[in-house]
Amino acid sequence: MIGRLIPHPLLSVTLVVVWLGLVNTVTLGNLLLGAFLGLVVPMITAPYWPNRPRLRRPLVAVRYVLVVLWDIIVANVQVAWIILFKRNADFRSHWINIPLDLRSPEAITVLAGTITMTPGTVSAMLAADGRSILVHCLHTEDPDHERDRIKQRYERPLMEVFE
Numbered sequence: 001m002i003g004r005l006i007p008h009p010l011l012s013v014t015l016v017v018v019w020l021g022l023v024n025t026v027t028l029g030n031l032l033l034g035a036f037l038g039l040v041v042p043m044i045t046a047p048y049w050p051n052r053p054r055l056r057r058p059l060v061a062v063r064y065v066l067v068v069l070w071d072i073i074v075a076n077v078q079v080a081w082i083i084l085f086k087r088n089a090d091f092r093s094h095w096i097n098i099p100l101d102l103r104s105p106e107a108i109t110v111l112a113g114t115i116t117m118t119p120g121t122v123s124a125m126l127a128a129d130g131r132s133i134l135v136h137c138l139h140t141e142d143p144d145h146e147r148d149r150i151k152q153r154y155e156r157p158l159m160e161v162f163e
Contacts, residue, residue: 005039007046010055012038013075014096053106057160064157068114072155075119082120082139094143095124096135103130107162114154 006012010085020026050096055061082091101110112123112133127133141144 006042008042008049008052011042014038015041031150052056052119053104053162055161056163060157060160064154064161067153067157070118070120075121079119079138086139092141094137094140094146096137096140096147097132098135098141098147098155099132100130100155101151102155102159102163105130108133109159110162111154115150121146 001009015038016031016034019037020030040122077137100108100111108126108130112126115121115123115133115135122136123133124136135146135150137143137146
């Protein structure tokens with residue numbers, strides 16, 4: 001019964017939190033509307049998620065989120081410094097092909113989103129076979145190091161969480 005009422009508990013909680021963040025005011029009415037959205041949206045979309053992903057290691061997922069938030073803060077400072085103090089001639093932009101060990105579509109989506117959310121990098125294209133992702137780096141002296149950093153810092157924890 002609970003599984004039918006709340007088919008995706010994490011999505012339900014996320015929708016409530018996002019709704020409260022969007023309205024920027026915690027009132028009983030906003031909380032009730034957020035709870036309503038958190039119940040109705042997952043129920044309506046449940047048939048489209050027959051094989052929803054399972055988070056195998058939730059604590060690793062929490063650590064991953066904290067690492068990504070820290071990296072976003074650091075990358076913001078780095079990109080600001082690059083934009084303000086580097087001459088255009090000194091930019092070392094690179095396209096980097098990152099081979100993927102991930103196979104879960106959800107994990108690959110999270111990885112691509114993480115790369116794009118981090119200032120200075122953009123995930124541009126996923127290979128048709130899903131085995132690599134093309135990333136553009138605003139500035140890097142060593143593309144191989146950047147590739148290894150993404151695999152170590154982001155892909156490895158996502159493999160623990162999703163696969």
